[in-house]
Amino acid sequence: MHIINKKNRKEVLLEKSKRLKNFSGDKTLNAMLQLNRLNLEMCKSSIKIKNPKIGEKELLKELKKVYWKDERT
Numbered sequence: 001m002h003i004i005n006k007k008n009r010k011e012v013l014l015e016k017s018k019r020l021k022n023f024s025g026d027k028t029l030n031a032m033l034q035l036n037r038l039n040l041e042m043c044k045s046s047i048k049i050k051n052p053k054i055g056e057k058e059l060l061k062e063l064k065k066v067y068w069k070d071e072r073t
Helices: 009-021 025-050 056-066
Strands: none
Touching: 025 056
C-alpha cells in the first residue's frame, strides 16, 4: 500500500489508473463508487472535526460548499 503525499501523488494516481484499465466495466464502476463514497465520508469527518457540535443541516450545507464545489468559479 502506498502512502500518497504531494511528492508522489501523480505517480501513484497514474499507477492506480493503469490498473483500472484492466478491470471490467462493472468492476471499474464499483471501484469508482466506493472511492466516491470514501471521499464523501472523509469530507464529512473533516467538517465534524473542525466543528464538533455541527448539526445535520449545517453539515450538509458545508458539504455542498466543499464536496460539490464548482471548480469553474
